[in-house]
Amino acid sequence: MTQVTSSSTATFRALKCKECGEEYELAALHVCEFCFGPLEVVYDLSSLRGRVTRESIQEGPHSIWRYRPFLPVATENPIDVGTGMTPLVRANRLARRLGLKNLLIKNDAVNMPTLSFKDRVVSVALTRARELGFTTVSCASTGNLANSTAAIAAHAGLDCCVFIPADLEAGKVLGTLIYGPTVIAVQGNYDQVNRLCSEVANTHPWGFVNINLRPYYSEGSKTLGYEVAEQLGWQLPDHVVAPLASGSLFTKIYKGFQDFIQVGLVEDKVVRFSGAQAEGCSPIAQAFAEERDFITPVKPSTIAKSIAIGNPADGVYALEIARKTGGNISAVSDAEIVEGMKLLAETEGIFTETAGGTTIAVLQKLVAAGKIDPEETTVAYITGNGLKTQEAVQGYIGEPLTIQPNLEGFERALERSKTLHRLEWQPVLV
Ligand SMILES: *Cc1c(COP(=O)(O)O)cnc(C)c1O
Numbered sequence: 001m002t003q004v005t006s007s008s009t010a011t012f013r014a015l016k017c018k019e020c021g022e023e024y025e026l027a028a029l030h031v032c033e034f035c036f037g038p039l040e041v042v043y044d045l046s047s048l049r050g051r052v053t054r055e056s057i058q059e060g061p062h063s064i065w066r067y068r069p070f071l072p073v074a075t076e077n078p079i080d081v082g083t084g085m086t087p088l089v090r091a092n093r094l095a096r097r098l099g100l101k102n103l104l105i106k107n108d109a110v111n112m113p114t115l116s117f118k119d120r121v122v123s124v125a126l127t128r129a130r131e132l133g134f135t136t137v138s139c140a141s142t143g144n145l146a147n148s149t150a151a152i153a154a155h156a157g158l159d160c161c162v163f164i165p166a167d168l169e170a171g172k173v174l175g176t177l178i179y180g181p182t183v184i185a186v187q188g189n190y191d192q193v194n195r196l197c198s199e200v201a202n203t204h205p206w207g208f209v210n211i212n213l214r215p216y217y218s219e220g221s222k223t224l225g226y227e228v229a230e231q232l233g234w235q236l237p238d239h240v241v242a243p244l245a246s247g248s249l250f251t252k253i254y255k256g257f258q259d260f261i262q263v264g265l266v267e268d269k270v271v272r273f274s275g276a277q278a279e280g281c282s283p284i285a286q287a288f289a290e291e292r293d294f295i296t297p298v299k300p301s302t303i304a305k306s307i308a309i310g311n312p313a314d315g316v317y318a319l320e321i322a323r324k325t326g327g328n329i330s331a332v333s334d335a336e337i338v339e340g341m342k343l344l345a346e347t348e349g350i351f352t353e354t355a356g357g358t359t360i361a362v363l364q365k366l367v368a369a370g371k372i373d374p375e376e377t378t379v380a381y382i383t384g385n386g387l388k389t390q391e392a393v394q395g396y397i398g399e400p401l402t403i404q405p406n407l408e409g410f411e412r413a414l415e416r417s418k419t420l421h422r423l424e425w426q427p428v429l430v
Contacts, residue, residue, distance in 0.1 A: 017034070020032060040218075045259060053265075063085055064223040070226065071219055075131055078124075079127045079130070079152060081113045086108050086227070089350075091347070091348050099368075100374050101375055102378060104232075104377070104379045109353070109356065114144070116144040116148065116385060117381070121217045121221055122220070123220060125209035129209070136204075138206045138208045140190070143388070146163075146172065146183070147172060149209055154180065160179070160182070162184070163193050164183065165186060169305065169388060189310065190308060190310070191297070221249045221253065221256075222252045222256035222259065229266050234266050235267070239377070241274045241380045244276065245307040245312065247313070274366055274372070275327070275329040276331075281308040283315060287319055288328070304337055304355055304357070337357040337392070339361060340359070343364070352383075352384060354384075355384050356382040401416060
């Protein structure tokens with residue numbers, strides 16, 4: 001395996017154990033040999049102070065690669081499929097419904113190329129995989145990761161073999177197969193798929209984006225922090241709400257904000273971090289509620305499959321961030337998740353998947369409980385697209401009014417639709 005040395009703008013310098021601090025070379029490693037702690041990329045960010053400016057970033061590409069000096073790749077030519085720079089939209093109608101004044105949606109439901117935030121982590125992981133000399137890439141996925149890995153591998157000309165639980169939504173399976181990878185459907189839950197992949201990683205010289213490449217992969221989520229700061233006019237929000245599966249995304253949004261503070265791109269402040277889980281898989285929310293600092297693994301059973309990780313690798317770090325920033329971690333039922341999906345669609349025109357429904361439902365719950373102040377500038381992270389989890393809302397939404405092709409038929413249908421809508425909820429203005 002070839003080790004690529006850093007170019008002039010690359011600032012990543014080592015891997016370091018998050019628990020004991022032992023440092024390692026920048027190879028395909030993810031666990032500490034001494035204490036089994038997770039490894040994380042360390043940078044020499046002080047060298048960027050004054051060298052990377054708001055202007056130099058704005059002159060960069062319209063993708064996550066405008067933040068390249070903060071990412072763990074050496075190449076000047078990363079795999080750029082237009083990932084990132086998704087809209088940050090002011091959500092006034094949803095805000096009014098919930099009783100908030102300053103709510104924004106970071107909309108990764110329209111991320112490129114596969115409509116979820118996973119395109120960020122995979123763009124980084126595959127760029128690094130190529131630098132490290134891998135020709136086959138792989139992953140253990142809850143659905144979206146398989147979509148991203150297969151698509152971006154196809155673009156980069158890498159061989160691809162992905163592992164998914166056999167019971168995934170049809171849209172996620174089809175949205176992987178179309179790119180022509182080898183798809184292994186494992187009869188088991190994600191945690192079992194992940195365990196199997198760790199064994200495969202020992203016997204096959206492949207780059208597993210979320211196993212042996214995990215330290216590089218996870219850094220891609222920092223761009224969700226960078227972009228929000230830039231899109232808010234180089235300011236940090238007061239409060240963020242994001243979904244938790246392994247907890248990685250959540251901790252890396254935090255790290256993204258810290259990086260920008262450290263380099264002097266934004267002013268220092270405490271951003272409150274709140275996390276969302278589904279009740280059917282809420283090991284981190286349970287630990288938060290019971291004030292534990294360890295996670296008790298659970299067996300997932302929820303429609304929110306993309307975030308159904310029963311044994312979350314970064315759970316304790318997510319807990320720590322929620323606690324020290326004055327945030328919260330809560331869970332909602334599957335029925336509330338469906339309501340969350342509908343609410344976001346009907347108020348903002350954004351069709352999110354179950355993970356996004358979870359985030360909106362938890363947002364609503366936290367506002368109702370007084371855990372989010374109406375005045376706070378709050379950003380809700382919508383991480384995936386509803387077209388991929390159509391099963392979740394089937395039977396909970398209306399049907400088209402079928403008519404004969406004449407005006408009379410239309411007028412009758414219109415009358416019927418008025419009666420239907422009168423029965424439904426009316427907006428309460430706050
Ligand atoms: C994977 C995923 C998450 C959470 O990812 P973690 O980093 O493991 O916490 C959230 N939303 C969607 C749509 C996902 O696919």
